[in-house]
Amino acid sequence: MPAKLTSTAVPPFPFLDLKAQYRSIQPEIEAAIRRVMESQQFILGPEVDGLERELATYLGARFTIACASGSDALLLALMALEVGPGDEVVTTPFTFVATAGAIARLGARPVFVDIDPGTYNLDPAKIAPAITSETKAIIPVHLFGMSADMAAISKIAANRGLAVVEDAAQAIGAKFDGKTIGTIGLCGCFSFFPSKNLAAAGDGGMLVTNDEAFAGKLRLLHLHGGRTKYEYELIGMNSRLDALQAAILRVKLRHLDSWTARRQQNAQRYAQLFAERGLESSVRLPKGQPKCNHVYHQYVIRAPRRDGLKVFLRERGVPSEIYYPLPLHLQKAFAYLGYKPGDLPESERASQEVLALPVFPEMTEEQQELVVDSIAAFYKS
Numbered sequence: 385m386p387a388k389l390t391s392t393a394v395p396p397f398p399f400l401d402l403k404a405q406y407r408s409i410q411p412e413i414e415a416a417i418r419r420v421m422e423s424q425q426f427i428l429g430p431e432v433d434g435l436e437r438e439l440a441t442y443l444g445a446r447f448t449i450a451c452a453s454g455s456d457a458l459l460l461a462l463m464a465l466e467v468g469p470g471d472e473v474v475t476t477p478f479t480f481v482a483t484a485g486a487i488a489r490l491g492a493r494p495v496f497v498d499i500d501p502g503t504y505n506l507d508p509a510k511i512a513p514a515i516t517s518e519t520k521a522i523i524p525v526h527l528f529g530m531s532a533d534m535a536a537i538s539k540i541a542a543n544r545g546l547a548v549v550e551d552a553a554q555a556i557g558a559k560f561d562g563k564t565i566g567t568i569g570l571c572g573c574f575s576f577f578p579s580k581n582l583a584a585a586g587d588g589g590m591l592v593t594n595d596e597a598f599a600g601k602l603r604l605l606h607l608h609g610g611r612t613k614y615e616y617e618l619i620g621m622n623s624r625l626d627a628l629q630a631a632i633l634r635v636k637l638r639h640l641d642s643w644t645a646r647r648q649q650n651a652q653r654y655a656q657l658f659a660e661r662g663l664e665s666s667v668r669l670p671k672g673q674p675k676c677n678h679v680y681h682q683y684v685i686r687a688p689r690r691d692g693l694k695v696f697l698r699e700r701g702v703p704s705e706i707y708y709p710l711p712l713h714l715q716k717a718f719a720y721l722g723y724k725p726g727d728l729p730e731s732e733r734a735s736q737e738v739l740a741l742p743v744f745p746e747m748t749e750e751q752q753e754l755v756v757d758s759i760a761a762f763y764k765s
Contacts, residue, residue, distance in 0.1 A: 397703065398742075399705055399742050402578060405744075405745070408746070409635060412635045413635055416632055417628060419431075420627050425627055426628065427626070428624060428627070431627040432624075432627055434634055436448040436449070436450055438634060442557075443566060443572075445564070445567045445572075445594060447595075447599035448590055448592050449592075449606060450589070450625035451591060451606050452623040452624060452625060453575065453623070454553040454574060454577060455482040455485070455589070456621070456623040457574065457590065458482060458483060458551060459486040460602055461549045461571045461573055461591060462549065463605050463620075464602050467487070467520050468491050470491075471493070471520040472518045472519045472520065473487045474511055474515065474522045474523070475487065475494055475496065475497070475506075475524075476731070477497075477498075477711040477713040477728055477731045478708060478712075478735070479525040479551070479708070481717070483525055484712050485717075487523075488717075488718070493518075494718065495514050496711075496712065496713045496728060496731075497510045497514050498510050498729065499730050499731050499734065500533075501730045501734065502673075503533075503673055504734060505526065505532035505533070506522075511537065512540055515540075515546070519544070520547065521546055521549055522537060522546055522548050523548075524548065526552050526554060527555075528670070528682040528684050528707070529555050529558055530670075531565050532560075534563070534565075534568045535561065538569070541569075547569070547570045547571075548569030549573065550571070550573065552566040552574050552592075553575035553577075554575075555679060555681065556640070556679070557582075557641070557679050558678065558679045559676070567592060570593060571593045571595075571602075573592075574589060574592065576590070581640065581644060581647070581679060582637060582640050584633055585628070586629060588626075588633065589625070590625075605618060606623040606624065608620045608621065646745035646746075647680040647744070651670070651743060653749065653752055654669070654683060654756065657752060657753060658759075661756055661757070661760040662760075667685045667687045667688075669685055680743050682740045683741050684740045685739055685740075686734070686737040687738075687739045688737070690737050694706070694739060696758070697758050700754070702755050702758045703742055704742075705739075706739060706740070707738065707740050708738075711728065711734075741755055742755065
């Protein structure tokens with residue numbers, strides 16, 4: 385075991401420094417909150433309308449529908465597709481539970497397909513064999529901020545007459561072949577959870593589509609299924625984005641591109657630091673892919689003796705996280721699906737090796753040097 389080190393080059397710092405971000409835009413945020421409080425209009429209204437318009441422009445989408453969370457966005461998209469008992473939806477097991485949870489909540493069957501070990505996204509070569517006559521949709525997840533192979537996935541879906549719902553919760557602003565993530569499939573689902581690149585002060589989500597009829601159905605469903613008060617066409621749900629959250633998000637949207645650029649700069653600096661320390665053979669760094677721009681929601685390495693490294697880093701005041709320690713097909717909640725260890729080996733292998741390092745926009749060079757120097761110390765001891 386490596387020797388225990390208790391001293392650090394700089395004081396411990398958080399994995400994601402939301403306080404630093406808030407301090408940088410505090411007057412703007414406080415003005416937006418005052419605007420809502422003075423209006424006393426908290427549900428829907430001009431703030432939500434404004435965010436929908438501004439995000440549609442940012443993404444290059446025709447229609448945007450704000451909702452209460454990224455999880456609700458996934459659920460609403462599948463509800464609009466009328467996914468239900470007897471249907472199957474192909475997706476990845478290497479993601480947050482909300483992706484498959486939305487499928488299961490509607491009584492449909494999540495069909496898990498293994499990942500590409502280089503990108504952690506769905507392996508297109510594994511999708512077609514998993515499609516059956518009951519398959520209704522494919523949900524690719526643009527994990528950690530980089531697009532799945534949307535050309536291959538879109539081609540498979542078109543050939544089989546399937547809808548593509550993009551789980552873009554971690555990838556706002558990312559692109560594939562010049563197209564903005566979330567606008568390539570029938571529908572894109574975004575999350576504004578506080579840890580996301582574009583983050584609310586609580587939960588929030590957005591549905592994005594270029595299909596007018598589908599947009600109309602989504603708008604009905606997220607407002608209890610009705611166009612007017614007390615008249616309902618569908619069985620929907622209450623999934624509205626609060627005006628306070630919309631106002632905060634409108635402020636943050638103006639800064640998103642600069643924050644993304646800093647994340648990308650931090651990723652480049654990591655690559656340089658790892659090379660300077662001679663660590664290329666010790667850990668595997670994230671790599672870009674053709675036609676993709678990575679927005680680095682997470683900076684994820686593959687590390688031998690990952691669990692020991694994580695403990696070692698913590699003792700030196702260096703934060704890290706594991707996304708994800710157990711793939712969904714092996715979770716107790718999905719045991720009824722009948723998967724067993726070894727069924728999806730790349731997802732299982734990734735769960736044992738991945739480690740996310742801090743990459744937030746306000747991170748300093750000194751903090752990054754501490755991270756890499758600590759990793760170097762672990763593998764040299």
